Amino acid sequence: MADLQPVRGTHDLLPEEMRAHRRVSDLARGTAGLHGFDEIATPIFEFTNVFARTLGDTSDVVTKEMYTFEDKGGDRLTLRPENTAGVCRAFISNGLAQHAPVKYFYSGPMFRHERPQKGRMRQFHQIGIELIGAAQPLADVEVIACGRAILESLGVADDTVLELNTLGDTESRNAYRAVLVDYFQDHIDRLSEDSRDRLTRNPMRILDSKDDGDRKLVADAPIFSDYLNQESQDFFGAVTGGLDALGITYKLNPRLVRGLDYYCHTAFEFTTEALGAQGTVMAGGRYDGLIGMLGGPETPGIGWAAGIERLAMLSGVMPEADRPIAVVPMGEDAERRALTLVRDLRKAGLRAESAFSGNMKKRMKHANKINAVVAVILGDEELSRGVAQVKTLDDGTQREVALDRLADDLSVALSQG
RNA sequence: GUGGCUGUAGUUCAGUUGGUUAGAACGCCGGAUUGUGAUUCCGGAGGUCGUGGGUUCAAGUCCCAUCAGCCACCCCA
Known part of the structure; x- marks a missing residue:
């Protein structure tokens, strides 16, 4: 563990x-x-x-x-x-x-x-x-x-x-540091334990101490600007x-x-x-x-x-990931076609993916889960006609687009928000 | 390094004065007849209660240690 x-x-x-x-x-x-x-x-x-x-x-x-x-x-x-x-x-x-x-x-x-x-x-x-x-x-x-x-x-x-x-x-700082050390040395009995340590290691840090006793001492300590x-x-x-x-x-x-x-x-x-x-x-x-x-x-x-x-x-800003295009094929032929379809969408600079398995319902669920903007639905019927159904997931509207125009179509549609 | 608080399912939390198989919500998975998600309904999985000791007939509940987180100090971004 x-x-x-x-x-x-x-x-x-x-x-x-x-x-x-x-x-x-x-x-x-x-x-x-x-x-x-x-x-x-x-x-x-x-x-x-x-x-x-x-x-x-x-x-x-x-x-x-x-x-x-x-x-x-x-x-x-x-x-x-x-x-x-x-x-x-x-x-x-x-x-x-x-x-x-x-x-x-x-x-x-x-x-x-x-x-x-x-x-x-x-x-x-x-x-x-x-x-x-x-x-x-x-x-x-x-x-x-x-x-x-x-x-x-x-x-x-x-x-x-x-x-x-x-x-x-260096000259100013050394001069000031020397005066400061002398000052605190004279009041070392009133200095906090942390600050006694600081006195040898880094005396200027005492100026920033949060200890109340130290602060009172600091109030009367020599001022740096006088030694610049x-x-x-x-x-x-x-x-x-x-x-x-x-x-x-x-x-x-x-x-x-x-x-x-x-x-x-x-x-x-x-x-x-x-x-x-x-x-x-x-x-x-x-x-x-x-x-x-x-x-x-x-x-x-x-x-x-x-x-x-x-x-x-x-x-406090949590940017969201780019929303992908989900390709949803049905059947072996469509699945094979989806392979090149997804590749072409990616080549066109679009974020696209297809689930690795599942019937249509599962794949639609998956599309929703990955926060897809659109689902590109491809069945045997569409395949034979060289088209796909493009469903906008936010409003549920659906339209038909020719496969060879898909990348261009989606590039335009998605760039318009 | 010092001091204080906290530690229960993936997440946020409930768990009464220690007492039978540790709960909820959200999430996840599955189902609600044929190619449509998110909404609804039903069902399911998932926890050696941070870990290791101890006290007790009995501990998520008490004690000790340890690990981790949070808060303050130190210091720093």
Whole structure:
């Protein structure tokens, strides 16, 4: 029994759910394409170092969430927990620096060993874009605008809020981090246990703590904007300026921090109230140091990732399958003729099928069950005259059509809805 | 990884203070005379009550463990 259950945190995408996923990824791919992002795919596993080196030794993802294993050759491999590192590795591997800036879209499964919840799976699916090789704030604007456009195409933009923050450049961030650590160090006795841990691993995360005691401390903590150098301020100003020009609204959130080490400057999230604790639907930021950390040429980058499950859930749209044409033959001769008839309908681009067995009644039932638009009824009498009865199942009307005109006739009839 | 709630047919759920062959709806399968589905009527199949222990004369009902789902935390998409 346990063996027949899917592995914890994984689940099967049956046609109905698959269609909802396809809708998300197809619309996203199309919209990203309009913004000049081409789709790529990187392997779903990489050498462990690709993630360990870029995500930071202390991040939760690396310390407890990676699916890591040794292959038969003794290499340490990891199922990708996210795709940015993989795309950057591919950028280096393929010597794409000469083509920079490059713009990529991706869609596929990711793996994280977390406690499952609704909207949070161990194998889940993300779409994302990466813009590599552009250091200008206008690149940030384009990446965010593309994300926003995708949410619009999915019909969920109004359910989300764009939260925005800057992490500044390395100099600003280091300066701030030092002050912040000093501050919390002085009040360590009042800090929650989680946050004491954060103090060494990722002190800026304390700013986003949900603990009441922490929040009181945070209220009096040093403010990041006081430590942003001029360059960082100008950069962020250009980003917000671009968003303003596009009429994209956002909410400044100084507590919006990134868990992953490679982020700098722009950090953003599209969040929603509709998904409980899993409110982040699309998140990203600038990662200028990442490619250098991987061993490639210093190259700036910015991108975001979004969870397909969460987007599908948020949109609530369950697309229906295309309705087929059901061919209903009676008798051996008609059955044989139906074979080529179905083939020809398919060649004409129509979804068509015929049950594999059964008398007329069974086949009509089958036609109904597969939600057919029309049933093409073919008996000996029709066969001898080279025609078929075409019955529209929704209203029960029936008409006669010559077999050699059937594909054309149905193509026209069905395209008219 | 931590804490809480839940676990009965394919699905959504009933199952009284532990007590005889565990129910319903929907779905599925079959039938209601000769070449017409979906509506109606009749009938049928399908559950080791998540799994494994324990308490009891007796457990779907109580206890423990385990697995899974859900919720919150952690973290994140």
